Amino acid sequence: MTHQRIGPEMTPLPGVHLSEAVPLYHVHFFGPFQVKRANQPVGEPVWRRNKAKALLKWFLLNPGRMFSTDQLVECFWPNVAKKSAERNLHVAIHYLRHLLEPDLPARHESKYIRRNKDNLYWFELDESWWADIFDVHQHYTTAKEAEQRGEYSTAISSYRHVVTYCNLGFLHEDAYDDTFSSHRRHYDRIYIEVLKNLIHLYSQVGMVDEVLTYAHHALLVDPYCESAVKAIAHSYFRQGNTAGAIRKLDYFQAFLKRDLGIEPGEEIFSLRKQMAELE
Known part of the structure; x- marks a missing residue:
């Protein structure tokens, strides 16, 4: 995994080849954006936190790529004071983790939205996902x-x-x-x-x-x-x-x-x- 700067010229993932296992999650980027888990809509009918929805889009478009807190804050809360923006990020990440994994026990790491000791975030994509x-x-x-x-x-x-x-x-x-x-x-x-x-x-x-x-x-x-x-x-x-x-x-x-x-x-x-x- 590499730490990349967020910018308008980032090259999207060239393609992901997953196994033929039946995926748990289905995502549609074309037409209305939709995420389903076990055929049930995720975050619908209205996402309580639209920034969490935007973060999920970003992570799925850039799986495996590491982003710092500063990078994500700059991208999604560019006009918000640093401490407030960081708090917004942590709240959105927390919301998103439990939205995707409703059975995730407290203080347990998400299987998909990961963070290392250097506070770098990335999305771990596996055969559970189809897009x-x-x-x-x-x-x-x-x-x-x-x-x-x-x-x-x-x-x-x-x-x-x-x-x-x-x-x-x-x-x-x-x-x-x-x-x-x-x-x-x-x-x-x-x-x-x-x-x-x-x-x-x-x-x-x-x-x-x-x-x-x-x-x-x-x-x-x-x-x-x-x-x-x-x-x-x-x-x-x-x-x-x-x-x-x-x-x-x-x-x-x-x-x-x-x-x-x-x-x-x-x-x-x-x-x-x-x-x-x-x-």
Whole structure:
């Protein structure tokens, strides 16, 4: 375990491979944040301490990584006097330990939220835990490996699982909280990459409707995605709608100019020229 500074550029856990034992805890980061223990909601319907909820999110996103009291206080109580903030942290940790382990005897250490003699905290993850973020990384890895082997149907299936999760939105209740911004960027990057990969794979097998579906999806995530615009234009062209393809390219060019003050890449101009010559 390493002691890391909390900061906006922290890299989230790249994936956790747990055993196939039936997990006691189920956590959902996509869509409404939910934690269940033995299929019963934890901390619901209303968490009495929202900072404890935020701490649990942080620990689960950074399992095994050590954080000092000062780091956690700076992250979750940045504008509170030091002694009060430390007291708030200890109360939140105590609340969280007993929320997760209601049968934990007094003065016994938590199995999951750990602290060493140097007052460094970390979260001990084991096979008791399942989280949708683990599923996302597993499906993403499976898809990438299948794509490299040329197993397109397997790759497409696994990529679509990732899209199903990401489409729900990562911690959307914390959309305006900078605490989780680095993690949000991480899953946004995965989301747009997976959509681009689906566009490419469906193009390879000539499934135009699916190309259009995921290309439009990609533009909802990233309205400046040139590869999605090119895929839409190509699809329209293959369907015999050359005028529609040219309009899409022209609209994108005007949109970039108006919104960002830039021109699209040379491929967009080249594609438009080729289509205009064939119109």
